[in-house]
Amino acid sequence: MKASLPLLLLxxxxxxxxxxxxxxxxxxxxxxxxxKWGIVFLMLLCFALLVPAVLPTVDHxxxxxxxxxxxxxxxxxIISLYLFMGFLLLDIGRLCRLVPASFLHNSKAGSLTVxxxxxxxxxxxxxxxxxxxxxTLSLQTEKALxxxxxxxxxxxxxxxxxxxxxxxxxxxxxxxxxxPDVVLIAGDIVxxxxxxxxxxxxxxxxxxxKVPIIACLGNHEYYTGEPDSEQFYREAGISLLRxxxxxLDGITIVGRDDRTNMRRQSVEMxxxxxxxxxxxxLLDHQPYxxxxxxxxxxxxxxxGHTHYGQVWPISWVTRLLFECAYGHxxxxxxxxxxxxGIGIWGGKFRIGTCSEYVVADLTSTTQSKPKP
Numbered sequence: 001m002k003a004s005l006p007l008l009l010l011x012x013x014x015x016x017x018x019x020x021x022x023x024x025x026x027x028x029x030x031x032x033x034x035x036k037w038g039i040v041f042l043m044l045l046c047f048a049l050l051v052p053a054v055l056p057t058v059d060h061x062x063x064x065x066x067x068x069x070x071x072x073x074x075x076x077x078i079i080s081l082y083l084f085m086g087f088l089l090l091d092i093g094r095l096c097r098l099v100p101a102s103f104l105h106n107s108k109a110g111s112l113t114v115x116x117x118x119x120x121x122x123x124x125x126x127x128x129x130x131x132x133x134x135x136t137l138s139l140q141t142e143k144a145l146x147x148x149x150x151x152x153x154x155x156x157x158x159x160x161x162x163x164x165x166x167x168x169x170x171x172x173x174x175x176x177x178x179x180p181d182v183v184l185i186a187g188d189i190v191x192x193x194x195x196x197x198x199x200x201x202x203x204x205x206x207x208x209x210k211v212p213i214i215a216c217l218g219n220h221e222y223y224t225g226e227p228d229s230e231q232f233y234r235e236a237g238i239s240l241l242r243x244x245x246x247x248l249d250g251i252t253i254v255g256r257d258d259r260t261n262m263r264r265q266s267v268e269m270x271x272x273x274x275x276x277x278x279x280x281x282l283l284d285h286q287p288y289x290x291x292x293x294x295x296x297x298x299x300x301x302x303x304g305h306t307h308y309g310q311v312w313p314i315s316w317v318t319r320l321l322f323e324c325a326y327g328h329x330x331x332x333x334x335x336x337x338x339x340x341g342i343g344i345w346g347g348k349f350r351i352g353t354c355s356e357y358v359v360a361d362l363t364s365t366t367q368s369k370p371k372p
Contacts (some may be wrong), residue, residue, distance in 0.1 A: 009118055011295045016125060017080075017084060017131055018044070018047060020084065021087065022043060024083075024104070027104055027106075028104050028114065029111055030106045043076075043119060047077075049069050050074060050076060052069055053069050053074055060321055063196070066196075070160075074171070074345070075346065075348075077347070078310075078347045078349055079118065081311070082118060082185045082228070083114075086117065090104055090110075091104075095285065099208070100334050107321075121351065125349035128350040128355075129348045129350040131175060132355050134169075134357060134359060135358045136359050137153075137195075137276060137328065137359070140315055140363055141299060141363075141364055143248055143278065144250070144364060145279065145362065147247075147249065148361065149181045149182065149249060150172065150181050150359065150361050151182050151183070151184055151304050151340065152178050152359055153164075153183075153337065153359070154186070155185065155186035155188065155218075155302070155337070155341050156172070156187070156304045156307060156343050157189045157190075157195055158188055158190075158193030158198050159189060159196070159202055160163020161343075161345075162191070162346070165205060172205050175282075176208065182191045184253070185213065185214070185238070185283075186216060186218070186285055186305060187219075187220075187228070187306075188218055188220045188305070189221070189232075189238075190224045190345075191224075191343075191345065192220055194224055194228040196321040197232055198226070202232075204230060206238060213238045214283070215271065216240070216255035216258070217283055218258055218286075219286070220345075222258060222261070231253075241256075241283065242257045243270060245270065250281040252274055253280075254266050254280065254298070258285050259288065267282065268292065276297050280297070280300070281298075281299065282298045282302070283302040285304065285305050286305040287301075287306065287323070290324065291331065294331040294332045294334040294338070295331075300335045300337075301363065302337055303337070303338045305338075306325045307319075308325055310339040310349070310351075310353055311349055311351040311353065312351050315352055315353055325338060326339075326353075340354060342356060345357070
């Protein structure tokens with residue numbers, strides 16, 4: 001009973017959260033009562049659309065409706081966060097006598113301020129999301145390599161009702177422009193349903209990449225269903241590693257199953273039969289227990305999952321939850337990169353974080369410089 005108490009409190013806290021926002025909207029709008037009711041009802045409907053957006057019911061809707069429900073429902077979650085923070089800040093300002101009470105009650109100035117601020121934040125956040133940042137990484141090893149390797153690394157594409165084939169096509173163009181030797185994807189290629197990927201034939205876009213694509217599963221492939229996800233990987237020409245290792249151009253790439261699978265192998269078991277003489281890369285979607293990778297003698301680990309919170313201040317939360325929530329990290333002789341992802345879950349907003357792809361050049365200290 002004690003263990004279930006926090007879960008029982010979640011609906012109550014969620015309800016209070018929504019009531020707090022809607023009450024402030026009602027108070028601040030300088031409109032007739034009927035108009036206030038209309039706006040509050042519309043907002044409540046947008047918040048409610050989050051439920052069908054994340055349930056299988058969305059798969060039974062017409063595609064245009066499913067895309068709209070997903071976009072509105074998931075975006076409202078992020079917008080509500082900023083409404084909550086904004087009204088909380090104004091309440092604190094009112095209590096400290098920095099904000100007049102009239103600014104929050106039937107106020108044109110207050111309503112315009114909140115509307116303009118939110119519009120500016122989310123328009124900028126959407127523009128920032130669509131700008132994919134190119135991160136570079138220089139990896140050197142004393143181990144022998146057959147040749148220098150250029151690797152494009154991605155995670156968290158979340159292809160589905162919001163990231164469409166047109167989006168994927170732009171990302172594939174970015175990848176091909178780098179002329180990589182291999183493409184590595186650290187999970188969550190699929191968002192939560194295979195339907196939009198199949199209807200738009202997104203697998204065909206991946207076929208435009210003419211070098212090996214190697215990936216591991218993420219937690220969202222499990223939400224989608226592993227059999228459907230694996231079928232898409234095959235159609236797309238992606239080599240899926242589920243607790244397996246392969247040799248590629250003289251390096252070893254290990255793909256670990258997602259931690260959603262409670263029976264997945266440990267890093268120690270996966271690397272038990274691997275030659276430590278070769279440079280070894282581990283693909284593991286969720287960056288937990290980084291010490292295990294170090295202890296196994298892995299040279300480099302690529303992860304994703306965190307999205308670095310997608311928006312501030314959730315980025316602060318991810319920093320508390322993970323040893324490395326984003327970017328380059330090192331423990332002993334093992335290097336790590338946790339990507340914030342090229343795609344996104346839910347609303348297409350990046351606030352205080354970025355969408356990215358990583359171009360990593362791997363060279364041996366005894367070999368020539370990487371490609372320009």
